[in-house]
Amino acid sequence: MKVIKYQIVIMIILLSSCKDEEVDNLEFDTANGVFICNEGNFLSGNGSLSFYDPSQKTVSNNVFQGVNGFPLGDVVHSITIYGDKAYIVINNSGKIEVVNQFTFEHEGTISGLTSPREMLIINDEKAYVTDLYDNSIAIVNPSTYEKTGTLDLGTHTESIITDNQYVYVVSWRNNQQLFKIDTDTDRIVDSLDIGFQPNSLATDIHGNLWVAYDGGYQGQTNQSTPGIVKIDPREFQVESRFEPSSGSYDIFDLKINQSGAQLYFLLNSFNSPEENGVYMMNTSDASFPENPIISAGERRFYCLDIDQSNDDIYVTNPQSYTTDGRVYRYDQNAIIIDSFEVKLIPGAFGFQNN
């Protein structure tokens, strides 16, 4: 990756509807940082983007609106970094805003989407965008910002990942399917029922696919025990299944470290909040982990990610959901490094060095 160091000055421009401008001058390294997607409140249009410099331990909030003068939109759900661009998926505004990842300047908009969730870029001319409601994945050109086609799966889609041969995508809401897609033909080559409400995926050092599923909430039709499955991508069958021995849990945000040997995920207990936290599981383990490596305590962990450059663990706490959220940064030994405030409901990360 091309390493470029920029010094930029950010003008924080407040809402343009007849409001005086406040100016904030910040200078920091924008080449080795971390983007935080702050969802905002649903239907309020107040999603935003924060930028964190791990070396300086400084954070700047509202960088998109500050540089470009208009808001991101309603529910900033995820971000994908590719080349010198960052693609910010705005779920309830039906679009993806594209910025230069180093200057934050707006470069284009992919509009006309339904309810986009995550974007996976295949190459310079093709990307897949999953959707919470549409039964198709949108195929877009990340260079021209145009929608070029669709891939019909007959159901909505959520998290998406590639092993550089195929693309794998889960259908989360009220569903239990994992799809395998050939990116040359844009067709489904296989599908598999893996567990109720699969929400996140990871691939390990051996190319195995791991999928977490939350099992659904109490009272939901088809509710089952949550867990994690290991899938051999060649056979495309569930090879192993790991579930907690008892209790009602939500398991989500499955990630893997840079070595591809350790899995991390968030667990929230419905009945025993002392079990809430970040869990770690070696890919060689034979059973579900019993205790968190980072306990949530009084916090509610909402989003987890791993910086692939150094295995730092990032986890968010939305706090009251109408105030600033907080991000906690731990090292790979679960020792706290830093903690900082971002904006409403931080829900996803994007790492410039990954």
Added chain:
Amino acid sequence: MKAVLIISFSFLCSLGCWSQNDTIKLSEPVILSAKPIQPKVETGIIKIDSSTISTYKTQSIAELLHDQSPVFIKSYGPGSIATLSFRGTSASHSKIVWNGIDISNPMLGQTDLSLIPVAFLDRVEIRPGSKSLQISDGAIGGAIALRSSLPIDDTLYANFNQSIGSFGMYSQNMSMGFITGPIKSRIQLFQLYSDNDFEFYNNAIGSPETQRQANASFRRIGAILDLDYQLGLKDTLKTSIWIQGNNRNIPNIMSYQGNNRFENQTDESLRSTLTWIRKTPNYRSEFVSGLNITELVYKNHLQTYDSEVQPLSHSTSTSSSYYNNYSYLRKLNKKLDFSFRGHLNYHEVSNLDDIEQTGYDATRFETGAFASLNQRWSTQLHTTALVKAQYVDAAIQPIIPSFSINWMTNNDIQFSAQLSRNFHLPTLNDLYWIPGGNPELLPETSNMAEIDFQQLLLSRNKTKIRQQIGVHFAEVNNWIQWQPGNFGYWEAQNIRNVQTRGCEHQLQIEHYVLKWKFNYTHHYTFTQSIDQDVMRQLIYTPVHQSKSFLSTSYNEKTVIHYSYTLVGNRNTELSEFQVLPSYGLHNISLMKMIDISKTHFEIRWSIRNILNSQYQTILWRAMPGRNFEFSLALSL
């Protein structure tokens, strides 16, 4: 001189609203009749009389309260949902009482004010804070009392009004009534439609441009029958039956740039009250039996990538509420009054989303009573003690005490102070919505203190000046908030503690010059409603609000009205960044009355938002610019 000082002070109080605002703004136009318009003010209670109400016949009560009261109306735009906030509390903390029954939806705990037509109302009374205790339960913010009241002097009458306006608006109102012997009767009908396709400047997207509002049309149609029967010298029987249907399309948020999406909501309601009133020199009793049946259907469809229309949500919510209220007021002796009120209510609700296959059914049984003693210690001093108890779904609720002291120095000055406690039950959605409802929720509780001062500053032949000042403080605990929880859905929690404090100032001036009459009313409110966890003003709660209304009439045949509403900055989140700037709206209307033979005609022109200001009451929800309305009414 004294009057000049008072007027100057009143405007100075409004200056806080002018912070950081470089746009000239307008308020909603208010149409007045030729009769003098004077919202009557009792200590802390505001009564809007029928002559003022009649000028809003083509509008909803949201517009009436927005212009004529100190409450804050949170509106998502013309035709869209509008809710009420008293003193920084939420919409569910405010109750709407119609003819003695609480018509707030038991599932949501709130009422959409945009669906209540002013045409069906004759009396509106605003009771903030503890002033609501005697007419409603759970109104820790306050209550609005609405009544239908038949005229007493027209033996046979008919009125018809036709209006047309900007953005494809047209409406018709008709009423007919008669009095014969002991029977008074009136039927009223109305119909309102609007394309609501106003232009607005969209600066929420990368390439700002002027756009036309889409998918925002709405239609309302309704009828109300009122019937009074005088049973004798003491007893009156009243009944009202109100049916209404509403259909509105819901526009997207300004930042939306996705595929075609269509949201629509229909609301149908049937409300009815049967009231028996007995009045004697020593006591007054009133029994009200009522029902409120509503059905709300919400649909959300989108156009998929294949250009097919896919339903995302098709939710039907029905509620049936049955009320029985009895109140009794008796003069025990020359100095002591006793009042009692009991109620027995039953609610049955059902919700189902056909697409998600989720929903719930629930019932709620409520019974309770309050008793109060009003002691007149002298002609100047009296006190009132009140105790209220409720029993809801087999659980005894917290006791509600209240004590007030009222002191009148002379006929010109009145002073009152009140301490009270109140609570608000979780709504049925808070408890049982799937997913996210929480049956373990506790009631929200509020401790309140209020002081009100009213003074007739000047009373001469041609000039009257009256002012009222109120100061209030309340602490609300266990405030219920929905927030994202496990499994990707939201859930209800008792998590917030809020302190509200503020003051309200009202000034009324009536003046006559030759054949001209001038009426001026000004409301100013200062409200601090602070979340105790983060020590910030709650969202969408302005600290400052100022509302001015000036009406002039010549010879009771020509009326000009001007109003100006100024709303201060509002937080949109509990942090420093997102603040909606203050806005002001200027409105004007001209009305001419002509009598030809026995027919009375009223011609009215209105301009709202005269200066075409661009503003938002809710973040990224477009609001219309300058717009016009023309009405022709005739009365027989």
